[in-house]
Amino acid sequence: MKTHTTLLITTIAALVLSGCAEAQQSNSSAKEESFISIDDRDKFSVIYNDPFSYSKPMMSTDSRIGEALIKEINKSTVSIDFAIYGLRNQDEVINALKAAQERGVQVRGVVDMNVDGLNYYSDTPNLIDEIKSVKSDYKADLKKRDEGEIYSNPFWSAPVGFKGPVSCVGYSLPNNRAIISAQASREKIIFQGDIMHNKFFIFDRLTVWTGSCNISDSGTGGYNANVACLIRSTNIANCYTEEFEQMYISERYHKTKKVLVKSTNTVLANGTKVALYFSPQDKAADKAIRPLLQAARETIDVAVFFLTHKTITGDLIDAHQRGVKVRVLLDATGAKNEYTKLQFLREAGIPVKIENWGGKMHMKSAVIDNHHLILGSMNWTSAGNYSNDENTIIITSKTLSSEFSGFYQELWSSIPEKWLSGRPDPESKESGTSWKDGVDNDFDGKIDSDDPGCSVIPPPFT
16 A cells, blocks of 8 residues: 655635635535335444554454454355455454355455555465455456556646646635645556455355454454444345445446445334445445535544545535534544645644554544444545445444444544644654554555654654
């Protein structure tokens, strides 16, 4: 995973937006969906992993999220289908899947692969070797690459010294003010493939395990802040199975996938409403997340790894301006991304805290008006909405929303008030155990003592 230095030009001025700026002002309401009722065997539970219980990533799968996954693998009797980004240092998961195969369970999988035939997670090849029925999006990525230019600057070239595509955006503020900005990366962004970024398992066509947690030492092993859910519902499992088989059987990935025929709206026996959105075909940001943000009246608490989406940022600013209490938690590495919207949110007056833990703030979640809960694998980015394979779940439940709010408050309170401005170096003594955890936390190719940020006198963090 690469990050790049950001060029940010921000102007607070009279409300005059140039042709490259996109003003975001909308007050549309969320639409009420029709839901299918199912019997009392079905249930929905949310599982949390805090970033405080571990000093480093763990090779054992003993986080609550990881334990729930292993338990479901071990008790499956008919089938296991999974779509995961990749796998690293989680032999317990591979061994459990092998044992399932040996007792006659059908095991099928889909993973990500870039145009070079590589996966970000180092043990993915081992997973493919051990579990023979595993496929990837490799051919789909090659086809897109061969179609030609992926990233371009349609209006002008990047400034001198900046080689990436320019992103231009503007937001209106009270008192006849506006924020206008252009952002670009120093390095040219070379297409390596759209990402099969899901993290879901389907057990016996009945139970689904999914969320923000990767199958890795820092995910299911612990360390990162993550949230997952366990859903027992034949209707929901069938929806995930249809999505899985688009990739596994039909070899449709990314923008070639079709919208599901089966209903994705379900009401569980306890009254919990669940709506599913698969990226990119369902446009989860446009059709699910944005309407909820636009309809919010009291509170919005957001916790996401990457927040670069222009119109979602505009919706958060609009909500703040109409009196909604908005708070945002961002990951320290995500906050230094070349197209982060951190500066815009803060300039608009929204409290944004940057985590200073050792592990990542890896969630892709929000709770709105203590009533709607957003979970899943999709970062709030254009790629997550329009290109990558993702799943987003919208839960309507005061009980689960209140439960999540308690966890969110714990995370928020753990971060010092000083990080309401500025941001900590994600690989330094300012970020928990990141300076001694054996992880390249800022993706610069340097770990712990080899990273300048971990030195006795670290250089200025920019």
